[in-house]
Amino acid sequence: SQQGEEDPQALSIQEGENATMNCSYKTSINNLQWYRQNSGRGLVHLILIRSNEREKHSGRLRVTLDTSKKSSSLLITASRAADTASYFCATDQGNSGGSNYKLTFGKGTLLTVNP
């Protein structure tokens, strides 16, 4: 069963704009991760945020986590055409004591960045 649910399912923006994708989940987690998948390729790990963290940055990526609402958001700033891909959130349903290494993925958000 799906643990993470991304919203929106699809997003189309112009180059230079910011893109925000959201993820909701159902059970407690040890960490939440975001992945990117280009068409016809494997998934690439972008960023991991632990359950005791609220915000994390990596380059043009900013991830927030609200465990009380069981939700996360991924912000891509100053988007580029090369950011066009599907973005997935994945939850590690371990607990604060540790990871269980097993990730459950949502169905993804398809982001299209128009040049």
Add this chain to the structure above:
Amino acid sequence: DAGVIQSPRHEVTEMGQEVTLRCKPISGHDYLFWYRQTMMRGLELLIYFNNNVPIDDSGMPEDRFSAKMPNASFSTLKIQPSEPRDSAVYFCASSGDSNYGYTFGSGTRLTVV
């Protein structure tokens, strides 16, 4: 490191035939995962190994599916007999540290006709 290597990249087979998918994880990673991706069901975890031992195979859909990891550098996923509904992209991923996420292979696109 060349990353997680999967073979073949594409496989077309007839219903009823045996299919074997192969995976070489990143050296030093002690977790290996097999996922299946379809439009309808998204990414589903089929099975995962820790130190070559299967830990959780609850996602394996039927007895027609089996997976092995005879050593730290090789794993197979076998479907026998194959059916059209097995058509999907099958991914292998490995991980050595839960703090850094998974590394995925490029996948095997399986088509059963």
